[in-house]
Amino acid sequence: MDFNALFANVDWTDIWKACGETLYMVGLSTLFTALIGLPLGILVVLTSPGHLLQNRPVFGLLSFIINIFRSIPFIILMIMLIPLTQILVGTSIGVSAAIPPLVIGSAPFFARLVEVSLREVDKGVIEMAQSMGATTWQIIARVLLPEARSGIIAGITITIVALVGYTAMAGVIGGGGLGDLAIRFGYQRFQTDVMLVTTVIMILLVQVFQSVGDRFVRYFNRK
Amino acid sequence: MITLQNVRKDYLVDKKSITALKKIDLTIERGEIFGIIGHSGAGKSTLIRCINLLEQPTSGSVIVDGKDLTQLSQGDLQRARHEIGMIFQHFNLLASATIYENIAFPLRLAKRPAAAIDRKVRELLDLVGLTDHATKYPSQLSGGQKQRVGIARALANDPKVLLCDEATSALDPMTTQSILKLLADINKTLGLTIVLITHEMHVIREICDRVGVIDEGEIVEVGPVAEVFLKPQQKITQEFVEQVSDFDFPEELLAQYLRMPEAERARHQVVQVSFLGDTTFQPVMFQVLQEHPVQFNILHGTISRIKDTPFGRLVLEITGDPGAAQKAVQNLQERGLQVEVLL
Numbered sequence: 001m002d003f004n005a006l007f008a009n010v011d012w013t014d015i016w017k018a019c020g021e022t023l024y025m026v027g028l029s030t031l032f033t034a035l036i037g038l039p040l041g042i043l044v045v046l047t048s049p050g051h052l053l054q055n056r057p058v059f060g061l062l063s064f065i066i067n068i069f070r071s072i073p074f075i076i077l078m079i080m081l082i083p084l085t086q087i088l089v090g091t092s093i094g095v096s097a098a099i100p101p102l103v104i105g106s107a108p109f110f111a112r113l114v115e116v117s118l119r120e121v122d123k124g125v126i127e128m129a130q131s132m133g134a135t136t137w138q139i140i141a142r143v144l145l146p147e148a149r150s151g152i153i154a155g156i157t158i159t160i161v162a163l164v165g166y167t168a169m170a171g172v173i174g175g176g177g178l179g180d181l182a183i184r185f186g187y188q189r190f191q192t193d194v195m196l197v198t199t200v201i202m203i204l205l206v207q208v209f210q211s212v213g214d215r216f217v218r219y220f221n222r223k
Numbered sequence: 224m225i226t227l228q229n230v231r232k233d234y235l236v237d238k239k240s241i242t243a244l245k246k247i248d249l250t251i252e253r254g255e256i257f258g259i260i261g262h263s264g265a266g267k268s269t270l271i272r273c274i275n276l277l278e279q280p281t282s283g284s285v286i287v288d289g290k291d292l293t294q295l296s297q298g299d300l301q302r303a304r305h306e307i308g309m310i311f312q313h314f315n316l317l318a319s320a321t322i323y324e325n326i327a328f329p330l331r332l333a334k335r336p337a338a339a340i341d342r343k344v345r346e347l348l349d350l351v352g353l354t355d356h357a358t359k360y361p362s363q364l365s366g367g368q369k370q371r372v373g374i375a376r377a378l379a380n381d382p383k384v385l386l387c388d389e390a391t392s393a394l395d396p397m398t399t400q401s402i403l404k405l406l407a408d409i410n411k412t413l414g415l416t417i418v419l420i421t422h423e424m425h426v427i428r429e430i431c432d433r434v435g436v437i438d439e440g441e442i443v444e445v446g447p448v449a450e451v452f453l454k455p456q457q458k459i460t461q462e463f464v465e466q467v468s469d470f471d472f473p474e475e476l477l478a479q480y481l482r483m484p485e486a487e488r489a490r491h492q493v494v495q496v497s498f499l500g501d502t503t504f505q506p507v508m509f510q511v512l513q514e515h516p517v518q519f520n521i522l523h524g525t526i527s528r529i530k531d532t533p534f535g536r537l538v539l540e541i542t543g544d545p546g547a548a549q550k551a552v553q554n555l556q557e558r559g560l561q562v563e564v565l566l
Contacts, residue, residue, distance in 0.1 A: 128309070129332070
């Protein structure tokens, strides 16, 4: 039995196209997730009790919003957000239409990871910066972020890997991607070979993202 | 240089108010090394944090170099803090930055020009003897080296005041000595006013000019270190002084005098003599001995140092006619020695 017969149902053009779609969705949504999640995480930490800008109402509200979005299953969230997607992207189907729900689904998750790594920053170092006359802005830019750098990078890596998983559900709104291929051909049409190939590619993707992320974390970790 | 007036600090813990500082009135002179000693929980940490307003006093005023910090706006306070350096028990270095960058940190906060930053950092690296370690990270240094980085960083903005928060408590005895020496040196060469808090009396003895003893949120005793060492007024001060006392007089020595027959006892007197400063090296005892028909026998004694002042204590047995012995004691006192009759 030759190679082609073994993968009779696999259309490699489709596979590479799906691969591109997945990378596109993961890439763009990671970018926006970081842009929203990072400030959100910083704000949650700063407004928390005993911190620089402690503010119970703001902290409570932010925390509540994050919890809401984190508790809605992604597939439901995607459908709930269709009207918003329509406004933001101009369409509610296709690869680009998958981006808003991906971002809104993962930004709160990433914000929590940012929060955790910022909380790891030694209180004494923050006190030191205050004693030297640092403004709140300088403490964020010159103390909190650099000190939490490796934790935040680890958080981005985890988020990327989670996003690879989320994109598998984007098929529901015509988002395409490897996961969509696996569901439509591999699962619904019993094409085990397609299932196998797409799954292996996704495993490889996750491996690559994770090891690159780990490398960065190691590089930036000075502890 | 620093004046605390009526400073009070209350904390709200579980909706109950806890008083950390009751009513602190304290003046610290320009150029001196002022030590504050107290047990943990006495309020010394809160007190030193009130000086740069890391802790906002509940009431009272904190005047540093003529400015009442409690009255300043946030921005003015941040600028005023550039003039007040601080070092910490756990160093509080940026783990993600090199030694060079750690020292440059306050200069970058103050937005100094790059060339000035570089010049200053190199000068400070040299001052604390870490030039070879500029590109290392804090995790690669020993505790003593980390504290040196802390000191260099605290000096970066040429502050007028240096606050030391248990700066040597996490260091071993030898490293402690070298850090204390460095602090004493910069106090002398830069004329910097240093305020330090500690729970170790030997730190006070080593470098402080004056000391304040804090207990349960109150300063219970203040004075020049030598004076406080010689004549501690409060019980807590006595306990601290005993911490470092190498003067461990065996009480049983006195017992043998008590067993003597009355007539014999009258001819023996036991006194404790304390010397301070120059008298330590003068032949005071010999001179007194020549002028009075008595004999001295040294039972016990030590000579040590309080900062730069030599300080000695002897227990003497004075043998001779009671009248002559009394005169000899008087003469010793007239020569500036402190004499306490033990028996």
